[in-house]
Amino acid sequence: MRAIIIAEHSECQLSPLTARTPYPLLPLAGKPILMHALEVLHRSSIREVDVVSPELHQQLETEIDTGPFMGMTVRFVHAMPDLKNASQHSLIVGLSDIVDTDWNDILDDLGDLDVHALIPIKMTMHAIPVAMLVPPHFGRSSLNWTRPGLKYSYGNFDDKISCDWSELHRTEAIQLPINPQYLISTGNFEDYYQANFALLKGKFNYMKSAGREYLTGHRSAPKARVNERSILSRHGYFGSYCRIDKTARLYGDVIIGNSAIVDKGARVSDSIICDNTYIGSNIDCRKAIVNGNLMVKVDTGVCIEIDDPVLFGAIN
Numbered sequence: 167m168r169a170i171i172i173a174e175h176s177e178c179q180l181s182p183l184t185a186r187t188p189y190p191l192l193p194l195a196g197k198p199i200l201m202h203a204l205e206v207l208h209r210s211s212i213r214e215v216d217v218v219s220p221e222l223h224q225q226l227e228t229e230i231d232t233g234p235f236m237g238m239t240v241r242f243v244h245a246m247p248d249l250k251n252a253s254q255h256s257l258i259v260g261l262s263d264i265v266d267t268d269w270n271d272i273l274d275d276l277g278d279l280d281v282h283a284l285i286p287i288k289m290t291m292h293a294i295p296v297a298m299l300v301p302p303h304f305g306r307s308s309l310n311w312t313r314p315g316l317k318y319s320y321g322n323f324d325d326k327i328s329c330d331w332s333e334l335h336r337t338e339a340i341q342l343p344i345n346p347q348y349l350i351s352t353g354n355f356e357d358y359y360q361a362n363f364a365l366l367k368g369k370f371n372y373m374k375s376a377g378r379e380y381l382t383g384h385r386s387a388p389k390a391r392v393n394e395r396s397i398l399s400r401h402g403y404f405g406s407y408c409r410i411d412k413t414a415r416l417y418g419d420v421i422i423g424n425s426a427i428v429d430k431g432a433r434v435s436d437s438i439i440c441d442n443t444y445i446g447s448n449i450d451c452r453k454a455i456v457n458g459n460l461m462v463k464v465d466t467g468v469c470i471e472i473d474d475p476v477l478f479g480a481i482n
Contacts, residue, residue, distance in 0.1 A: 168214035169207050169257045169269075170247065173200055173226060179354040182469060183440075186458050186480065188222050190261055191229060192358070193423055193441060195365040196376025196387060196403050199352055200230060203264050206372045208235045210269040212257070217242045262353040266370045272348075359455060359464045362438055363419045366401050377403060387424065396428075405441065414445075425481060442481040449477060 173190040180189060187193075190200035197205075200217070207215055215238060219226060227242035247256075257269060265272070350364075350373065351357040365375050366385070380386035381394070383401045390404040393412035402416060405424035410416070414428045417435035424441040428434055431448040439445060440457035455462040458480030461470045472478060 167212060167255045167257055168216070168252075169212050169259060171200070171203055171207075171215060171217045172258065172260045173217050173219040173222060174260075180352075180358060182460060182471075183355075183455065183457050183462065186460070187440065188225065190219070190222065190226060192352075193362075193405075193421075193438075194352065194358075194373075195362050195421060196385070196405055196423075198230065199261055199264070200226065202373050203259065203261055204230075204232070204235060204238075204240065205374070206264060206266065207259075207269065208238050209372050212269065213238050215240045216247050218244070218246055220244050262351065264350045264352070264373065265348050266350050266372045267348045268372070355455065355462055355464055355467060359438065362421055363401065366403055366419065366421065375403060376405075380404065390422075392422075399435075427481065444475065444479050444481050446475075446477045451478075 180192065183192065191198045193199075194202055204215065204217075217223065217226060217230075217240060219242070221244075223242040223244045230240075230242075232238070232240045259265070350361050350370065352361050364370065365373055367383075368375075375385055377385035377387040377390075380390075380392070380402075381397060384397065384399070384403070386392065386404040387406040387408075389407050391407075391409040392404050393410065395412055396410050396414050397416055399416040399418055399420050401419045403421045404410070405422055405426060407425045408422045408427070410422065410428045411430045411432070413430045414432045414434070416422075416428075417433065419436050420434050421438045422428065422434075423439055423443060426439045426441060426443045426445070428439065428445045429447045429449075432445045432451070433449070434445065434451045436453045437451050438455045439451070440455070443456050443458055445451060445456065451461070453464050455464060456478055459472050459475070459478060461472065461478065462468070463470070
């Protein structure tokens with residue numbers, strides 16, 4: 167079985183954070199969201215993946231390191247692959263909800279399937295599919311699937327599924343039961359915030375945070391510069407080449423991204439500081455997501471844009 171990841175970001179609810187960092191590349195405990203999706207597929211023994219993004223495929227190919235996925239072929243493409251002549255089942259997944267389990271277990275739980283049936287396991291977020299299973303040589307004008315006590319119909323298809331992104335994008339959603347504990351949502355500010363810290367605390371099975379253990383409850387990527395006197399937090403992640411001044415203080419749960427700087431006297435508590443972000447001297451940052459010169463207050467949803475680089479801003 168192969169997988170197709172729909173790596174679109176234009177309609178996610180994390181704007182304006184995504185103005186600087188596209189949704190598939192937003193960090194989730196030290197790794198891009200797309201990297202986590204690829205890791206789950208790899209751990210599910212899926213060895214052929216197409217990442218579809220009409221606008222971002224070249225950028226994703228440049229910024230996503232596929233080296234760790236031994237035996238997996240990953241292609242970054244701008245349009246849906248041709249499913250009409252596919253020789254194997256294709257699992258189509260999105261990024262708004264990452265499924266934290268073995269995909270083969272989910273498919274096995276569905277029981278015996280008609281090889282001609284289209285099985286949408288769960289589809290959410292502006293009709294972008296979280297998951298559907300497309301069998302080989304797909305082509306029927308009206309599709310039905312019957313399970314004891316349940317019957318779903320999926321009709322109004324031509325004799326072939328279109329490879330055009332816009333047509334897939336307009337596909338109506340059908341939801342089938344899937345255990346909510348396996349769904350890790352990152353599609354809005356609160357969910358994204360909670361998913362980062364749940365991942366950091368090791369609450370997921372198939373998704374792992376980046377870095378190695380630095381102190382109890384804290385992980386660090388290579389070449390992070392952190393003084394232990396600054397760490398008063400319960401849990402933390404420190405990205406590569408980040409720098410936290412010895413007079414800065416970290417409280418609660420914190421994530422400091424790659425090449426981020428927390429300057430003298432700054433206080434960061436229960437916050438996510440994204441990659442290449444500067445937190446200025448004596449700034450007090452509480453329960454926020456900061457990406458460049460944009461701060462999102464998670465408890466209120468208020469977005470604050472600051473033009474003064476002395477306070478906080480993007481590091482070029």
